[in-house]
Amino acid sequence: MDKVAVLIPCYNESKTIEKVVTDFKNSLKDCVVYVYDNNSTDDTAAIAEKAGAVVRHEYQQGKGNVVRRMFQEIEAECYIIVDGDDTYPAEYAAEMVDKVLNRQTDMVVGDRLSSTYFQENKRPFHNFGNSLVRFCINKIFKCDIKDIMTGYRAFSYRFIKTFPVLSRGFEIETEMTIHAISMNMSVENVIIEYRDRPEGSESKLNTFSDGMRVLKTILNLFRNYRPLQFFSLVAAILLIIDLVVFISQVWLPFRETHVVEKFPTLIVCGFVGLSALLSFFSGMILDSLWQKERREFEFRLKQAMRYGKKTK
Incomplete structure (x- = not known):
């Protein structure tokens, strides 16, 4: 060495x-x-x-x-x-x-x-x-x-x-x-x-x-x-878009007429809301896997140090 x-x-x-x-x-x-x-x-x-x-x-x-x-x-x-x-x-x-x-x-x-x-x-x-x-x-x-x-x-x-x-x-x-x-x-x-x-x-x-x-x-x-932060950010963006569209295109007209005039928009808003939820839970799952990877990395560090001392 x-x-x-x-x-x-x-x-x-x-x-x-x-x-x-x-x-x-x-x-x-x-x-x-x-x-x-x-x-x-x-x-x-x-x-x-x-x-x-x-x-x-x-x-x-x-x-x-x-x-x-x-x-x-x-x-x-x-x-x-x-x-x-x-x-x-x-x-x-x-x-x-x-x-x-x-x-x-x-x-x-x-x-x-x-x-x-x-x-x-x-x-x-x-x-x-x-x-x-x-x-x-x-x-x-x-x-x-x-x-x-x-x-x-x-x-x-x-x-x-x-x-x-x-x-x-x-x-x-x-x-x-x-x-x-x-x-x-x-x-x-x-x-x-x-x-x-x-x-x-x-x-x-x-x-x-x-x-x-x-x-x-x-x-x-x-x-x-940083999977939890990344996918939480994605979820937040999707949720904000979903709420803006839902309130402006579905909820406010419904309050005036008591009739849902844009069913396709309502359906799309539902799917976008589900996407935001899935993104958040995906981040939680991936963050758990990342924590496991961190623990395994610490073991690899110890192995590298032991090998390095042997080869000096």
């Missing part, structure tokens, strides 16, 4: 990968740097290997697929995951590692948004999207994560080995955050400086399509991790 593993998922980062590998090897003397090449069409893999990284490959396209492969294959006491585009300074890695190894923190978030991100990043929709995602998750899950979508994080062994990677693309960061919050894992923030990509290096993010995928991921994880 490595003491510290630096994991770098890469796709066409030949202009920056050498500097990233070198910076982290200099900043963390006892680390092993792993570069996972994701079907690059340039010399990313060769340059990384020449710089001293252990190079491996993931042939399913998408950052989530790369992270899944990395988390399955690498054994370490502490993991640093960072992008290969040289936007995250390596000098903050030692502080992040210290929090994992000495404070037993499960996930350390490299917080860009509290420092230079909004000044350095030249894409205004990315700025808005990061702020929106942070607001939504902190409100829905009642937490205080400063940067949801940062690509610079540190993890404990038990987080890595119990985290089920379901996302395929850039929404993986959102999934990591929500998993840590929902499973009551220890999370800390470290404010880092962010620098925009150097000239000639291009982002792989598509502002709108990737943004929509992230918002869809938040909605799905809200449903999966």
